[in-house]
Amino acid sequence: MDKEKYYFIKGKNKAITISYLLCEDFKIVDDRFDSNNKFYVFKKSNRLFEVMSKMKNIKNESSSL
Structure with missing residues (x-):
């Protein structure tokens, strides 16, 4: 895949959250270096x-509360 x-x-x-917010x-x-890992x-x-x-x-903001 093209990184650009x-x-x-x-x-x-994080990917699920972004997917939901973007619809x-x-x-x-x-992951080409570790077959146990995935990228979204x-x-x-x-x-x-x-x-x-x-x-x-x-x-x-939530961490400063």
Whole structure:
């Protein structure tokens, strides 16, 4: 897969959350270095990066409570 067109995420829960917020599915691919690991792949888009930024802000806000 082309790294310039796709964004790879290692965490399944994070991928599920992003998928829900984007209303888009992700692809699952094997880690080429470790067959026991998977990557969850999204097409790069502005919406993807906006969602990830908002998730990061929420996480930072909740950790400061």
